[in-house]
Amino acid sequence: MQGASRLKEELTNPSNPQRSTSGVKRSRELRHALLQRKIQDNPFLTDSEIASILGVSIHTVRLDRLALGIPDSRERTRMVAEKVFSTVRSIRSEEVVGELVDVVLGKSGVSILETTQDMTLERTGVVRGHYIFAQADSLAMALVDSDVVLTGLANIKFKRPVKAGEKLICKAEVIRKKGNKYVVLATTRSTSGQVFRGKFVLASLEDSAGVGSAKEGFSG
Amino acid sequence: MQGASRLKEELTNPSNPQRSTSGVKRSRELRHALLQRKIQDNPFLTDSEIASILGVSIHTVRLDRLALGIPDSRERTRMVAEKVFSTVRSIRSEEVVGELVDVVLGKSGVSILETTQDMTLERTGVVRGHYIFAQADSLAMALVDSDVVLTGLANIKFKRPVKAGEKLICKAEVIRKKGNKYVVLATTRSTSGQVFRGKFVLASLEDSAGVGSAKEGFSG
């Protein structure tokens, strides 16, 4: 509603009488931009919803979508769902942060995390520490050859701030194993060098152990 | 295709001539179970696809869905998409993980985090460590009276696993400050006692310092 009136104003406002067709074109481009933004931050909008938001007819919206190569709402929805679903799936059921490559159970492994704007603190543009932590923690957990693995202790150091867009490669290695306790050393680097280092102490629990009964706490 | 033949066999196989209607019912329940599983691991399946997979007519599939309260494929797709979308959202907009209550800048503070199923490892039902870490880290950062704060070091221990639904109360205190370095001690407890303990070393940077130029790395 608000968007509609704003754009309508833009469109019908007699001020700024841009010469020739460029004025018209301008307003359409403006609408295109707005449309893209609206769809970006709510991909589920249906054509008619968009139409009323933009204050134009549904046909215009369709033409605009066509011009901009934006698929219909069902398709958009499907894409969102599929993307998530596939990442979630391919990463051994979403539980892992980052993409596992080359894991040798009980030995060592590598995981890659593409950082995005979503992961940053807005003010600083720096990737939040817990994503980096989660990548390493996830990898460490993946190394332990057991169904139920909990993290007990971690000793971590952030060496350098990471900006959105950097690709983080985390290597981890089991350096000690005693009973059901594993000590994993993980280091994460970006193109520009080492970024993070962490030592994790993990425990594998057999189902019989029962998570609730774990004396020495630990967390998933 | 494979599923179809398998189920069809089950359905038409003259062996196991279960007495009375129970035989028929059994196969339907079997189909229901299969249907649920199929949909679970591919929510995008359309009725007719399911029909051919199960080797029954499309009508049967619809009846089954109705009986099981499973929405149609578009709805399912939308749900998947929405869920992902909203999680991405909530992590993005929440610079702070957990709700801040009672923060005294530079001194101490408390944060509350209601844990949910989303935060758990499916297998164990235990809340993932990085949420707990993030809560404490966020609180620690909030205590530092500066626009730009980065975490450099953390020494953490997970005392006890946390189940979804537990409300986590994290208390943090600045225990040392030297120049732009802060040392914060955080402890998290649930109704059932202490859950987590962490010592964080944070650095506040004035904008002039420039995040990129930070020699001793640190991360947001």
Next chain:
DNA sequence: CCTCGTAATATGAGTGCATCATAATACCTA
């Protein structure tokens, strides 16, 4: 001033995937 072209709208046919209500048929078993 009027015409021409572009942008915006409209109309109508057709599609995919569904719902809902109401038959019709198959098949088991009592």
Next chain:
DNA sequence: TAGGTATTATGATGCACTCATATTACGAGG
């Protein structure tokens, strides 16, 4: 063989589109 449940079918309807083809509005250029 009759009855009842499970399955399949039919037809009407809905939503959110696509695609092709008008029609209308309007701002310049000749």
